[in-house]
Amino acid sequence: MRRIFVLAVVLLALSGYAQVQFTLPAVSPxxxxxxxRQSALPAAEKAVWLxxxxxxxxxxxxxxxxxxxxxxxxxxxxxxxxxxxxxIMEGLLAQGLPVTHLMNKVSQGITMGRPWAVITNEIRxxxxxxxxxHVSLSxxxxxxxxxxxxxVRVGSFAFQARTPTWEDVEVEIAxxxxxxxxxxxxxxxxxxxxxxxxxxxxxxxxxxLPPNLVDPVLQVLTPQLIEGIVSxxxxxxxx
Amino acid sequence: MRFEEWKEEELIRxxxxxxxxxxEGRLEGLEERVIRAIAARDLECPAWKRWLRSxxxxxxxxxxxxxxxxxxxxxxxxxxxxxxxxFTPEPLPALAQEGTVFALAAPGAQRVELxxxxxxxxxxxxxxxxxDGVWTLVLKLPPGRYEYAFLVDGRWLGQDPNADEYxxxxxxxxxxxxxxxxxxxxx
Numbered sequence: 001m002r003r004i005f006v007l008a009v010v011l012l013a014l015s016g017y018a019q020v021q022f023t024l025p026a027v028s029p030x031x032x033x034x035x036x037r038q039s040a041l042p043a044a045e046k047a048v049w050l051x052x053x054x055x056x057x058x059x060x061x062x063x064x065x066x067x068x069x070x071x072x073x074x075x076x077x078x079x080x081x082x083x084x085x086x087x088i089m090e091g092l093l094a095q096g097l098p099v100t101h102l103m104n105k106v107s108q109g110i111t112m113g114r115p116w117a118v119i120t121n122e123i124r125x126x127x128x129x130x131x132x133x134h135v136s137l138s139x140x141x142x143x144x145x146x147x148x149x150x151x152v153r154v155g156s157f158a159f160q161a162r163t164p165t166w167e168d169v170e171v172e173i174a175x176x177x178x179x180x181x182x183x184x185x186x187x188x189x190x191x192x193x194x195x196x197x198x199x200x201x202x203x204x205x206x207x208x209l210p211p212n213l214v215d216p217v218l219q220v221l222t223p224q225l226i227e228g229i230v231s232x233x234x235x236x237x238x239x
Numbered sequence: 240m241r242f243e244e245w246k247e248e249e250l251i252r253x254x255x256x257x258x259x260x261x262x263e264g265r266l267e268g269l270e271e272r273v274i275r276a277i278a279a280r281d282l283e284c285p286a287w288k289r290w291l292r293s294x295x296x297x298x299x300x301x302x303x304x305x306x307x308x309x310x311x312x313x314x315x316x317x318x319x320x321x322x323x324x325x326f327t328p329e330p331l332p333a334l335a336q337e338g339t340v341f342a343l344a345a346p347g348a349q350r351v352e353l354x355x356x357x358x359x360x361x362x363x364x365x366x367x368x369x370x371d372g373v374w375t376l377v378l379k380l381p382p383g384r385y386e387y388a389f390l391v392d393g394r395w396l397g398q399d400p401n402a403d404e405y406x407x408x409x410x411x412x413x414x415x416x417x418x419x420x421x422x423x424x425x426x
Contacts, residue, residue, distance in 0.1 A: 069359030105408070107360040108386070112395055114409045122409050172384075183407035200384070203417050207382040 027064040029057035036071055042079045045086040056093050060165070063100040070103035073110045081116040088120075088127045097130055098167050101175065122182055125233075129181070130174040132232035136225065137173070140216055141166050169201075169213050176200045177229060187230060190223035197221060338379040339418060341365065341387070343399065346372030348391050353378075355387030362390055386413045 036049055049071075056062040074082050085106055089099045102123055109119035176197040181187055198221055205214040230236070284292075343365065345351050351374040352362035365374035386406065388397040398405055402414035 066359050069361060101356075104356045104359060108354075108356070108413070109409050111354055111360040112388075112409060112411055114411075118409050179406040179408070182409070204384060207417070207419050208384065 025065075027068045029054070029064050032057075032064045032068050032071070035068060039071060040075050041071065042082055045079075045082050048086055048090055052090060052093050056099070059096070061093055061096070061098045061100070061167075062103070066100050066103050066107075070107050073107050077110070078116055081120060084120045085123060088123055092127055092130065095131060095134065096167075097134055098171060101171055102126060102130075125182060126174065126178040128233040129178045129229065130171065132229045133170050133174040133177070134167075135232060136229045137170055137217065140220055142213065142216070164209050164213065166213060169209055169217060172200055172204060172209065173197050173217070174229075177226065181230075187234070190226040190230065193226045193230070194221060194223045197226065338377040339416065340375065340377050341389075341399075342373060342375045342401065343389050343391070343396070344373050345389075345391050348372075348374070350390075350392055352390040353387060354390055355385055357385050357387070365389075380418050382418050385416050385418065387416065388413050 033050065033053060036046060036053070039046065041049075053062065053067070057064060074085070089102060092099050092102070105126065106119060106123060109122065177193050180189075180193045180196050185192060198218065201209070201214050201218060201221075205211055205218075341353050343351055351365040351367070353365060353376055354360045354362050357378070357380055363376060363378070365376040367374045386408075387399070388395055389399065390396070395411060397412035397414060399414040403417050404415045405412045406415060407413075
């Protein structure tokens with residue numbers, strides 16, 4: 001009788017739900033650089049990355065964990081693809097812009113099995129919009145900003161808990177606009193893009209992004225501001 | 240009836256009576272001999288055959304009160320637990336505090352995985368221990384916006400019915416969840 005009860009309890013516990021823990025291994029910047037030196041990436045691109053990455057890590061523009069996964073996926077892809085992706089990201093890093101989310105986007109595209117040209121085009125689009133957002137929002141950038149980075153562990157996940165920065169706000173705005181355009185939205189529908197950006201910022205306000213960074217942007221966010229960003233990103237003459 | 244016919248019938252009757260009286264001796268103890276023969280044959284039979292025969296042999300069911308009560312308790316318990324976990328409007332309230340629940344109904348699938356920006360798009364397997372076709376995974380994620388999709392037998396499934404929104408990236412959909420401070424999101 002006792003066995004039957006134990007068996008019933010075990011089966012119920014198993015069938016209720018399954019909690020599978022997943023851990024992305026903690027990766028240091030040095031781990032990434034070491035891996036990169038020994039990787040089979042094309043020599044020219046490898047040299048570029050080894051030159052620009054140390055500073056990018058120092059400035060928090062690249063997350064080592066995401067970078068490691070990105071480089072692992074790049075190995076074995078066509079050299080032209082590696083070259084184009086490297087050039088795009090090198091350009092952003094030179095402007096002091098973060099590329100972690102674009103590295104992740106490349107990994108996503110490869111996981112989806114999308115053609116190389118499709119991935120490159122989307123990364124180029126997102127990079128252009130990010131650069132334009134950075135320029136357009138520069139007048140509203142806070143004068144002084146606290147920057148801190150600490151690695152915390154939430155459950156089995158190791159996260160790089162960075163104090164959110166102005167660049168994070170820029171990335172969210174740029175990504176919202178890019179999602180709109182990449183999703184087939186009308187490039188001239190600035191009101192639609194503005195609504196999407198506003199919703200995204202409001203959802204992240206007080207969660208991932210602090211109000212003191214989001215509120216000034218929400219105050220100046222207009223379809224005209226979005227028009228300026230899109231026009232600059234695609235070199236369109238403004239009316 | 241003629242005398243000859245009567246005589247013939249009488250002879251036949253007499254012959255049958257003689258046959259029966261002669262066989263009487265052989266019929267004595269017949270049951271016992273048959274039982275003994277069957278028992279001897281059973282002993283010659285392999286053990287597995289005897290076990291199978293005993294298993295298949297018809298028997299009178301015996302109802303034990305304690306067994307009946309145990310079965311009733313399990314039945315009620317399973318019913319209550321299934322109702323609690325599967326059919327309440329806000330499922331798994333306890334789990335929601337522990338992490339974000341990702342769940343997908345994919346009956347017949349051999350493998351279901353979760354990929355997302357939180358895992359650098361590396362697959363994390365979901366589990367379906369009871370084989371009901373509902374694959375689940377609980378992850379602890381800090382507050383933020385997360386893009387993800389399921390891989391069902393390696394096939395991209397970007398529209399999770401439990402997602403907060405969807406984005407179209409590189410020609411296909413990706414699901415999005417917003418995780419707030421100190422709260423999980425369950426599906």
